Amino acid sequence: MTSILENINGPKDLKNIPRDKLSELSSEIRAKIIETMSRNGGHLASNLGIVELSVALHYVFDAPKDKIVFDVGHQSYTHKILTGRNANFDTIRTRNGISGFTRISESLYDSVDSGHSSTSISQAAGFAIANKLNGVDSHTIVVIGDGSLTGGVAFEGLNFTGNREIPIIIILNDNDMSIGKNVGAISKHFTRLTVSKFYQNLTDSYIKAVTKRKGIVKFFFWFAKKIESALKLLFGFENIFTNLGFEYIGPIDGHNIGDLITILQKIKDNVKRPVLLHIKTVKGKGFKLAEGNPANFHGVTPFTMSEGVIEPKIDKTFTEIFSEKIVEMGNNHKNIIAVTAAMEDGTGLKLFAAKFPDRFFDVGIAEQHAVSFCSTLGYSGFRPVFAVYSTFLSRAIDQVIQDVCISKSPVIFAIDRAGISGTDGATHQGQFDISLMKTIPNIVVLAPCDAMELKMAFDYAYSLDAPCAIRYPKGTAEKSQLDNYHPDIGKNPSVVVKSGGETLVIVVGPFVSETKKAVENLDAEIGIVYLRVLKPLPEKDLLKIISSYKNVLIIEENVFSGSASEEIAALILQNGLSINFSSINIPDKFIEHDTRDNILSALGFDAAGIKRALQKMNAAKMLHKRAI
Secondary structure, eight states: OOOSGGGOSSHHHHHTSOGGGHHHHHHHHHHHHHHHHHHHOEEOHHHHTTHHHHHHHHHHSOTTTSEEEESSSTTOHHHHIIIIISTTGGGTTSTTSOOSSOOTTTOTTOOSOOOSSSOHHHHHHHHHHHHHHHTOOOOEEEEEETGGGGSHHHHHHHHHHTTSOOOEEEEEEESSOOSSOOOTHHHHHHHHHHTSHHHHHHHHHHHHHHHHTOHHHHHHHHHHHHHHHHHHHHTTOOOHHHHTTOEEEEEEETTOHHHHHHHHHHHHHHOOSOEEEEEEOOTTTTOHHHHHOTTTTSEEOOEETTTTEEOOOSSOBHHHHHHHHHHHHHHHOTTEEEEESSOTTTTTOHHHHHHOGGGEEEOOSOHHHHHHHHHHHHHTTOEEEEEEEHHHHGGGHHHIIIIIITTTOOOEEEEESOBOOOTTOTTTOBOSHHHHHHTSTTOEEEOOOSHHHHHHHHHHHHHOSSOEEEEOOSSBOOSOSOSSOOSOTTTOSEEEEEOOSSEEEEEESSOHHHHHHHHHTSSSOEEEEEEOEEESOOHHHHHHHHTTOSEEEEEEEEESTTSHHHHHHHHHHHTTOOOEEEEEEEOSSOOOSSOHHHHHHHHTOSHHHHHHHHHHSGGGGGSOOOOO
16 A cells, blocks of 8 residues: 655645545554654654644645744644654654754744743744734744643733734644534534635724724624624624634534645635634544543653553652652641642642542643742641642742742642653753752752652651752652661751762762762772752851862752852852862753653763763872773
């Protein structure tokens, strides 16, 4: 059987395919996405849900002249396949391969660098206004999911865009909740009416008549619009989008490629103002296991295609340890409340939500709201725990400062995916959270190294009458990296793991074991200190320890600027200590996609990298070079 897909190298090739062959093409694309995700992992269910829409968009519109903006960008796989990346699609989310999100540097068809939610409408508005000012006749299209509309910035974009005379088309991909009510034949009739030349000309004439105040003409069009409004209200078409000034069309079947092409072509030809096209899709379409459980197949690791079985993990992750710990805390403390911003599964709150539904709140993709919400829960005698990925916490730093830290509300921030997160790439690395949090007064910042330390960190955070941020990485949590544990973190902000020699390694986070491996392979005494508390920095304790060494190396999975490493370096200088200082940090650049282990190794966070860093210091001549 001849493949249609193998002959498509760009949108021009797609436009030459007969419409009756596009469903077959969509099936080929689905098969390719499923097969590739089974090997590489990635965002599966969301991409399977918009194959037909992506095909229809490139069939009707003329990218890159017409800008297509995918909100978040994780659902752009079909778009990538159709825009010259079919041949290397199997490299997606791998080292030196294509990104799992849209990237301007990757293709002229990728209009924005994406990764975070709810920003697409504002970005599209910028394109549309620029086109209008430059006299460019083109369209701007947004593809946004119903989940992304829970983000406040999406409504800021809608509010700005709705009443402007710009050809912007917002396609609402609704795979969960229905915003508009489908009323059958009346709905289809009204949809046809609103994209017809007659309807658009009628509306344009009405606007001109009102502007010129032409007496009876003005009254006629006023009356006609009142009739239209009454019909909309009668049949359920009066909604937030029409109230904001959009022409609302739908909902329509997002998997009927013929209807999609027809309606998109009519919008392209006839509508020159903001339109919201509401489509209904099935998340995971075409892969029964994903259709039956779309949440589990939203973002996947490699899996067995025939059974959909995701490769098992041997050890528990930091997220799983947190999941167990917060349930324990919920049992022991009736004032524990768990909050997430649309990441119940990802942040490990599913068990807590099931056991304590009255004390669990998913606020949607609304990190700013989540933090402000938590702040007043804290004032009211509760202990809210906001579980959030490091990369998403940055969206709410204003609220952390203004609503939590100024008033010392005892909010606990469970910062998951801190440091290198891996294959999601530059937009999802957690390389800034220490820097962001350490600059804010009144907050305590902890960086546990293993499973035991993570549990103790949450107990300590609960004991504080102040906000506390606990950062931990993606991946496996070792049960124990230390020989001895000290539950009272306040009295033991740092732990001496090993003493002796002229060189000291200060470890932040989960690198104690790697440091031990590096030191074991050097014929010299090397001291190791595990720094548990990053803010407030235990200056007196550190000065007492540091002053007996000639060389200090710090290992910290964060950028140097604003880090504990930078603060310790300043501490050494301010106290006039003659110490050779170095650090292993994430460099001052955005880190592209690869596995977490590969990236950490490349940046020098593994035993081999730590050994190299020690050898480069002044003490290197005393160290025997032995292979690890």
